[in-house]
Amino acid sequence: MFNKGILTLACLFSLSFVTYAQENGNRDENGKVVRGPYETNKFGDNWFIETGFGITSYIGGPDHNYQTPIHPNFNLNFGKWITPSVGVRIAFGDTPNVGRDDFKFNYWNLHGDFMWNLSNALGGYKETRVYQLIPYIGAGFAQTASTNFVDNSIGALSLNAGLINKFRVSNRIDLNLEIGSAYIKHFVDRWQYGNQWMLDVPMTAIASITFKIGKTNFKRVTAPKSCENVNAAVLESLKAMNADLLAKNKALEAQVDSLNKIKPEKIDKPVYGDIPSMAVVFFEIGKAKLCKKENVHLDNFAYYVKQTIASSGETITLIGSADKQTGNAKINMKLSEQRVEIVKEMLIKKYGIPAEKINIKAEGDTNNRFNDAVLDRCVVIIRK
Secondary structure (H helix, E strand, C coil), rough: HHHHHHHHHHHCCCCCCCCCCCCCCCCCCCCCCCCEEECCCCCCEEEEEEEEEEEEEEECCCCCCCCCCCCEEEEEEEEECCCEEEEEEEEEEEEEEHHHHHEEEEEEEEEEEEEEEHHHHHHHCCCCEEEEEEEEEEEEEEEEEEECCCCEEEEEEEEEEEEEEEEECCCCEEEEEEEEEEEECCCCCCCCCCCCCEEEEEEEEEEEEEECCCCCCCECCCCCCCCCCHHHHHHHHHHHHHHHHHHHHHHHHHHHHHHHHCHHHHCCCCCCCCCCCEEEEEECCCCCCCCCCHHHHHHHHHHHHHHCCCCCCEEEEEEEECCCCCCCCHHHHHHHHHHHHHHHHHHHHHHCCHHEEEEHHHHCCCCCCCCCCCCCCEEEEEEC
């Protein structure tokens, strides 16, 4: 009863810190909590290893208690934070000399856990946050070993749950106070009450230290969620390009109207005006679908290209690109392939440009010609 009371008080003490989320650095200019999205870190980033010592109270047996209620415990964990709020780990705990004076056994538990950083999930991610509350659940395998029986060891599946109170010391080191328990079918002393099914409930309190491996933080995506939020200078440039193309389109329509009034035999060659030699369409981060604004850009360029290559030997080349600041080389190469294929498909199906007139080339993140992550998520279209 005393151990359960301590655990309850510790849980209430931990939960009181959930409100500790109103910190600078995790809010936007309007004071609203920002929770992501976040750029994808490399596989080797955000790993950690933990080691610690504490106590175990092994509640079990037919009387659900042993004469020596508190035992020392050693703990070793290894895991990774996938996002600021979601992590996984493999945890190992070992408690020697558990039990009564006439019956001693060693108890260990190996389990995998799913962790949810409640402070980051509710209060927004902040790398320098001093305190974080992290509940977890998991499953694994528990085993006991004793010299009192011919069969020296026996094991069973375990369910695990608990709370981690994490205190930041530096970029690489955290201190933790973890309170948890396991739920295991009673098997330690082979005591049976007919068909009665009982549970052992080992409860632990661990003080541990965390060592972080690889990159230790997460970076929010600063790119716009839509084309309307592009950097102001880039947006103005795109508007100017669009206005210029619309003006040329109107001039071309006027030329077409005048040519329609002339008899065919008096026309020496088609007149199409100044045709751009290159165009660029931009994509949002991690996507291979054009927004409405970029469709307008493609409309104007495709109109000129279709008129030109219909009466000449020219072709066009589509060069796909992804920014190297996000993801990795393999993911970016796949993304650039998808982007260049979607533009090619639109030119063929929507605008009627012959497939043999279109060349494609996917270059992943090796051709970041603009040196700007927002602009390097693109497909460049070149007339040749």
